Amino acid sequence: MDEDLVERLRRGDGRAFDQVFARYRPRLYGFLARLSGQPALAEDLLQETFLRLARHAPKLAPGTRLEAWLFTVARNLYLSHRRWALLDLARSSELMMWSRLAPPLASPLAQATADQELAALEQALAELPLVYREVLLLVGVEGMEPANAASVLGVSGAALRQRLSRARAMLRELMEDRDK
Amino acid sequence: MSERDELMERLRGLPQHDVSDLRAAAIQRRARAALAPRPAGGFALAYRRYLEPAWVTALAAVHLGWAFFQVIQLYR
Numbered sequence: 001m002d003e004d005l006v007e008r009l010r011r012g013d014g015r016a017f018d019q020v021f022a023r024y025r026p027r028l029y030g031f032l033a034r035l036s037g038q039p040a041l042a043e044d045l046l047q048e049t050f051l052r053l054a055r056h057a058p059k060l061a062p063g064t065r066l067e068a069w070l071f072t073v074a075r076n077l078y079l080s081h082r083r084w085a086l087l088d089l090a091r092s093s094e095l096m097m098w099s100r101l102a103p104p105l106a107s108p109l110a111q112a113t114a115d116q117e118l119a120a121l122e123q124a125l126a127e128l129p130l131v132y133r134e135v136l137l138l139v140g141v142e143g144m145e146p147a148n149a150a151s152v153l154g155v156s157g158a159a160l161r162q163r164l165s166r167a168r169a170m171l172r173e174l175m176e177d178r179d180k
Numbered sequence: 181m182s183e184r185d186e187l188m189e190r191l192r193g194l195p196q197h198d199v200s201d202l203r204a205a206a207i208q209r210r211a212r213a214a215l216a217p218r219p220a221g222g223f224a225l226a227y228r229r230y231l232e233p234a235w236v237t238a239l240a241a242v243h244l245g246w247a248f249f250q251v252i253q254l255y256r
Contacts, residue, residue: 009215017215021208026198033197043199043207050211057215121190140191168187 002066009057017057020066021050027142028074034137035078037126045081049074068148075134075152082130124174132167139164 008016032042052073125133138149150160
């Protein structure tokens, strides 16, 4: 099905774009929101991801897997934003020492989730280091095929399995600590 | 169900977050506008028709080289 969509996108077909948007928007937004922990930032990155798709549509290779392509772009945009944000934080913390004084905030997504158990899971996910959080989001939450997830993260299949296993163990530890 | 499967099952059960309909429509409209092929102006059309082919570029390079050689000859 992706092949047909890619072909139509390459021709600049607006309806094909609408289909891709409807199919991937919630998944991409969920991924970005949980990756960043900031819904507003996730909206901006979502928009930028689809703008990139629109601009690159004529140059898409015929066999492109849209799912992997979109998630790769979204992830790269977040990483790029994060690098700049860290630079800014380093500068501002020199002036105000905020980074040491501010207590860790509960993730807005966790706060918005009514179910306590799910909120605890959201919070534990948000506390995972980025490399483990992203693999769990792709494979666990989004249900992406491991081959596609490995392609998005730019790692081999073996490395992905190892990272996934470690991520699961860390998440379980965090959940158990919370239960105690 | 193993502990591992149970954890993955719980992850799959997390609620889906989404942008508001209004925001989604705005994002879609903006991105879709970038998809539409831009109308080409007269210069762009002429460039595509007469200047873009590789043989034109090659021919122009030969002529430029010849002209450069003539200038060198003139002042030698």
